[in-house]
């Protein structure tokens with residue numbers, strides 16, 4: 076099997092000292108998706124040097140040229156959506172349909188930021204002093220270090236790289252070690268679009284080596300990261316030590332409130348989607364279902380009936396609704412939390428069993444934990460699997476209080492037919508995003524994405540707000 080290397084300075088290279096690693100499908104451990112390098116820290120030095128060398132010319136490229144290149148990437152992603160989706164589903168384990176939707180989102184993101192390259196505006200203002208003009212410009216920052224997780228192997232690198240490139244920055248991307256193949260495919264598309272050498276660089280490998288080298292590198296001017304809160308805090312500290320800007324997207328323990336006045340069948344669909352689609356491996360997953368006492372038992376009964384119909388299976392099988400968990404380590408984490416819940420007096424764990432299939436993969440049936448309150452560890456800590464806890468609440472006021480009682484603040488949802496409660500919830504939810512009668516997961520590519528408290532740090536991602544992170548502001552005073 077060919078060893079696939081890093082993309083540095085416009086060349087594909089196998090850095091000296093790199094270790095080969097097989098990229099194995101979580102759906103079937105006999106399916107080796109490819110063989111990739113785990114690069115040494117010196118590869119980051121090379122990539123940063125290439126990105127720095129490319130920056131002066133790239134930052135002065137016309138917005139139209141940058142827009143054209145990003146549009147070429149978008150068009151190619153969309154044209155190759157079927158192949159990319161199959162690769163992504165094999166590599167990460169989400170279903171083919173979920174992978175296809177993610178690939179389309181990546182194409183839309185590049186298309187959106189192609190337009191943003193042309194829409195970057197400044198301001199001209201009068202000075203308080205007569206005869207002086209003030210121009211406020213937005214300029215690129217320099218080299219952006221991008222560190223991404225495994226759960227959206229093409230969308231997250233796209234929503235970070237596309238705005239970085241659109242606004243004239245150069246990039247060093249380190250994808251999660253579990254998903255190098257999709258990052259490779261994206262890089263090949265970026266290469267084929269014709270970006271100048273060094274503008275976009277890919278270094279695959281471990282977080283403890285490649286990630287560490289990026290966050291501490293004196294040649295990296297900004298860090299954007301998505302992943303766990305623990306690593307996010309470390310990235311923030313490293314960025315602060317060098318006084319570079321940092322953007323973090325981390326975990327969630329997202330509540331979905333179900334009020335007694337909700338359309339219960341619709342609420343069950345919203346909960347199933349938010350909690351179990353993409354195997355629950357989304358930072359936006361609905362992992363806490365806060366259900367009003369009057370409908371608690373009916374909701375749980377209907378949800379369990381619906382869960383029984385969710386086929387767990389191979390990501391590429393057409394009947395599969397819930398694909399495998401991404402890795403043995405994540406499966407162990409999920410099972411550990413389920414055991415913890417099962418051992419807690421008063422709790423009942425429904426589902427959550429390992430599923431034996433003809434394929435040797437990490438299969439787990441969706442799990443619902445009932446009978447515990449909001450202080451139970453399983454209802455406080457992010458599990459990142461197909462696991463949701465149901466918490467009984469007396470009324471809307473208690474639901475809102477419990478929804479906000481969490482160290483996280485990414486997204487919150489409410490199912491209700493009451494306009495009053497929907498409006499109140501939008502105003503008082505301590506989160507960056509709110510969903511009304513919609514799953515907490517599944518966001519649009521053209522509007523701001525991010526949260527509060529332990530979920531996010533730094534300026535918002537996506538939409539026109541992305542420019543706040545990927546550009547720096549200069550105020551020029553001019554006496555003609």
Ligand SMILES: NC(=O)C1=CN([C@@H]2O[C@H](COP(=O)(O)OP(=O)(O)OC[C@H]3O[C@@H](n4cnc5c(N)ncnc54)[C@H](OP(=O)(O)O)[C@@H]3O)[C@@H](O)[C@H]2O)C=CC1
Nearest residue numbers: 223224250251252281282286287302303306325326358459
């Ligand atoms: N908010 C979100 O969207 C996500 C949240 N998570 C949460 O994180 C948990 C663990 O998932 P995991 O993927 O391991 O998350 P991590 O935070 O460990 O990894 C995210 C990225 O950071 C890299 N990284 C790891 N250590 C360092 C370091 N010291 N310096 C710089 N970069 C580093 C990883 O590399 P490597 O691939 O080598 O580990 C990966 O590319 C999940 O169970 C979930 O709770 C996970 C994914 C997405």
Ligand SMILES: O=C(O)CCC(=O)C(=O)O
Nearest residue numbers: 356357358359516517518
């Ligand atoms: O729910 C979504 O669409 C986005 C989720 C996400 O970004 C994440 O899980 O990291």
